[in-house]
Amino acid sequence: DAGVIQSPRHxxxxxxxxxxxxxxxxxxxxxxxxxxxxxxxxxxxxxYFNNNVPxxxxxxxxxxxxAKMPNASFSxxxxxxxxxxxxxxxxxxxxxxxxxxxxxFFGQGTRLTVV
Amino acid sequence: xNSVTQMEGPVTLSEExxxxxxxxxxxxxxxxxxxxxxxxxxxxxxxxxxTKADDxxxxxxxxxxxxxETTSFHxxxxxxxxxxxxxxxxxxxxxxxGNEKLTFGTGTRLTIIP
Numbered sequence: 140d141a142g143v144i145q146s147p148r149h150x151x152x153x154x155x156x157x158x159x160x161x162x163x164x165x166x167x168x169x170x171x172x173x174x175x176x177x178x179x180x181x182x183x184x185x186x187y188f189n190n191n192v193p194x195x196x197x198x199x200x201x202x203x204x205x206a207k208m209p210n211a212s213f214s215x216x217x218x219x220x221x222x223x224x225x226x227x228x229x230x231x232x233x234x235x236x237x238x239x240x241x242x243x244f245f246g247q248g249t250r251l252t253v254v
Numbered sequence: 255x256n257s258v259t260q261m262e263g264p265v266t267l268s269e270e271x272x273x274x275x276x277x278x279x280x281x282x283x284x285x286x287x288x289x290x291x292x293x294x295x296x297x298x299x300x301x302x303x304x305t306k307a308d309d310x311x312x313x314x315x316x317x318x319x320x321x322x323e324t325t326s327f328h329x330x331x332x333x334x335x336x337x338x339x340x341x342x343x344x345x346x347x348x349x350x351x352g353n354e355k356l357t358f359g360t361g362t363r364l365t366i367i368p
Contacts (some may be wrong), residue, residue: 143297182343182358194314195355230297232356241286241305241347243356246295 145231145246151207157219160249163212164233172243173206174230184231187234188214221253255257256281260344260359267334268367275329275362277318281298287311287320288356290340301329301342330331336366 144163148208152158157241164171173185187198200204203222208214228250232243261276276298279287286305290298302311304320304327311318317330326346 172356181360184355184357187355189354194352231299242288242300242303243347244300245290247297 143231143244143246145229145249147249148247149250150252152221152251154222154253155220156253157217158221158225158253160216160229160231160251161217162214162231162246164208164214164231164251165244166212166233168233168244169211170234170236170243171208171214172232172234173195174213174232176228176230176248177226183214218251221251223253226253256285256346256348256353256357258344258346258357258359261362263341263362264365265362266365266367267271269336270333271366273329273334273338273364275342275344275364277327277329277359279325279344279346281325281346281348283349283353284363285348287318288345288347289327289329290343290345290358291314292343292361298343312359318340334366335362336368339364339366351353 146161155210169190172187175183186197186206186209206216228248229246232245234243257280259278265366288303289301291301292298302313304311307320307322311319318329336339341361341363343361345356
């Protein structure tokens with residue numbers, strides 16, 4: 140498997156524009172996580188899904204953020220409208236079920252810059 | 255809720271020195287514990303894990319033991335190399351439905367000097 144695939148790797152956008160980040164989890168994994176990493180706040184969990192259903196979205200900062208998982212092989216994180224304080228690296232991760240499979244595998248991340 | 259407290263960095267060591275990065279946790283139930291490593295410009299990679307008390311995770315010369323009595327999972331390596339320079343994250347994952355998220359510590363930046 141190619142691992143967790145995120146796109147784009149880098150995104151520069153102007154304030155007020157809509158931004159969509161994409162993630163393809165590892166095939167067969169039933170958990171998907173979206174994290175945001177900044178120098179000030181470290182790694183923050185935004186939302187996670189189990190079997191395509193959102194389980195905990197308490198980390199989503201505002202209504203400007205939304206996430207979907209229409210099927211087991213694809214998820215999106217959308218920011219509309221974007222603001223400079225949304226600049227960060229956004230990571231997607233996936234994992235399987237089972238006590239021996241508790242680790243999550245991370246994508247390479249999307250570096251978002253909002254100017 | 256679950257939480258992870260990790261030794262503050264940055265940590266700078268000479269090559270071949272002994273490394274310890276402290277990590278303690280607070281959790282309900284029986285979480286799994288992890289150390290992840292992040293190299294510049296990359297995502298997080300699993301370094302090692304332990305899924306139950308007294309388990310020892312090991313990889314690439316790094317070790318950590320799941321100590322339930324002290325709620326700790328300290329990372330150790332006997333002789334560090336320049337290539338070990340990276341940011342290290344301690345993490346836990348809950349075992350109950352609705353609590354399966356990975357909770358991370360703040361990260362410790364490690365620099366090894368030749």
